[in-house]
Amino acid sequence: MSNKLPQAFRHPYAFNPNFETSVAYFCMEYAIDQSLKIYSGGLGFLAGSHMRSAFDQKQNLIGIGILWKYGYYDQFKKEDRKMGVLFQEKLYHFLEDTNIKFTIKIAGNDVWVKAYYLNPKTFGTAPLFLLSTDVPENDYLARSTTFKLYDSDPKAKIAQCMVLGLGGAKLLEELNYDTEVYHFNEAHALSAVFNWLPKMGKEKLKEKLVFTTHTPEEAGNEKHDLNILRELGFFNGLPTERVREFTNTDGFEFNHSLVALKLARKANGVSKLHGEVAQEMWAHYEGICPITHITNAQNKKYWADERIEKARQDNDLNALKARKREMKQYLFDEVANQTGKLFNPDVFTMVWARRFAEYKRADLITRDAERFEELMKNSKYPVQIIFAGKPYPMDYNAIRTYDFLVELSHKYKNMSVLAGYELHLSNKLKDGSDVWLNNPRVTREASGTSGMTAAMNGSINFSTNDGWIREFEEISPESVYTLPIIDHTLPHYDQDKMDLANLYKILENEILPLYYGDNDAWFRKVHKSMSDVVPFFDSDRMASDYYTKLYNI
Structure with a gap:
């Protein structure tokens, strides 16, 4: 594996010496420009500003996300002026086809994933790779995985997280790119660790993985039945015993944020108060990493x-x-x-x-x-x-x-x-x-x-x-x-x-x-x-x- 991106996708600047560590930033949504509707709210706004500042500061960081065909949704007023929801296909002629295509296993089936590229010069951001399952090789169910941001069907949302996590890890392999740090901006990309753990072991992964938790709300800290995750292929074929060993998980409740905190070298909340709340919230669990805080900000x-x-x-x-x-x-x-x-x-x-x-x-x-x-x-x-x-x-x-x-x-x-x-x-x-x-x-x-x-x-x-x-x-x-x-x-x-x-x-x-x-x-x-x-x-x-x-x- 190389420590440099392929020439076609390299940053258009020499790195600032303070920011030379290579980082792959995994996030479910990015609010970068009005014309790129792949975000829902605060997490996306935050990630968009981060990508802009990474570019402005000449940082060695790339983003990995998903190209949502229908975005979050289009909000409108119905005939009675109440709220309407429209899912309309989005078209993005400014995205570049990387010609990278690969498969991941979801529910035992090969699902094709295609990677698109947002050139840093388009909106002034760090390089951003967006993954899509909307390709002719997939059946409708597989194609629909990347249709709607935060699908309301629990299994569909797990599959979306697998595209970001397992798909993002596979993308790095296809790019032959070995980053020094994996940054999970929320736990959506957690499935990636089950690609990496058998290859590098828990200690090496812990050196490379950092995690940002964005909310104390229950809905933002997902839990699923371990057997459902196994059936969907979330663990990338690892036997349940190995999953328990790697994640120190008992029982059948799999808490995504908790596992991220166990596997990461360090984590952060997104304000000083939230850092304190997060430390208190997770303190009674064994084996979690140190939690600091880095207060959110926006790109002036x-x-x-x-x-x-x-x-x-x-x-x-x-x-x-x-x-x-x-x-x-x-x-x-x-x-x-x-x-x-x-x-x-x-x-x-x-x-x-x-x-x-x-x-x-x-x-x-x-x-x-x-x-x-x-x-x-x-x-x-x-x-x-x-x-x-x-x-x-x-x-x-x-x-x-x-x-x-x-x-x-x-x-x-x-x-x-x-x-x-x-x-x-x-x-x-x-x-x-x-x-x-x-x-x-x-x-x-x-x-x-x-x-x-x-x-x-x-x-x-x-x-x-x-x-x-x-x-x-x-x-x-x-x-x-x-x-x-x-x-x-x-x-x-x-x-x-x-x-x-x-x-x-x-x-x-x-x-x-x-x-x-x-x-x-x-x-x-x-x-x-x-x-x-x-x-x-x-x-x-x-x-x-x-x-x-x-x-x-």
């Missing part, structure tokens, strides 16, 4: 508006105000297009936009109907509120919450719910918001990143004190509004009631009076927030940290 070069950034650099509050007003109007054009409502750029605008998940509490601000009514009809301090986000297409509770907000918005000309939350809309929402609302239950949001890019574009974060926000508040306490920390062991009803009361208290007594009472002071806060969110929450710092804390031995 991609996300930040150049004109508002220049106003910040010039310390020109008038230019900052003027550009912010223009950016709000761009967002409001989208609001008008989708909802027929004309928002006013001179009115305070708050945005809640991210993945719809129960713990993120999209509808929290609406749960006190009387106070919400008063807020929406406040003539002294007028407010505009925008919601957006993509629930998992089979999460009917999350879709119900989205549809409830749509129905509620019909009552108010100053409330809207938008569809199509991908990179372009995400950027508009961050550019056009005065306040970026974030209210997950504390300790459940491992990091969160959307508020970072909102801050880069002149939006003030208003959040529960969770994830990355806790670190931002330490750096710049005057730049963020945070809810008081409450006892997160209380029943959810009590937590929600207390957080909601504190949310309204801060919004009504601090945020709105400052915005309307002393607009210069508001924009000084905006300037401070923009200045302090970088460099720490720019992904250049994060990509560098992965080398110093995880990759370099």
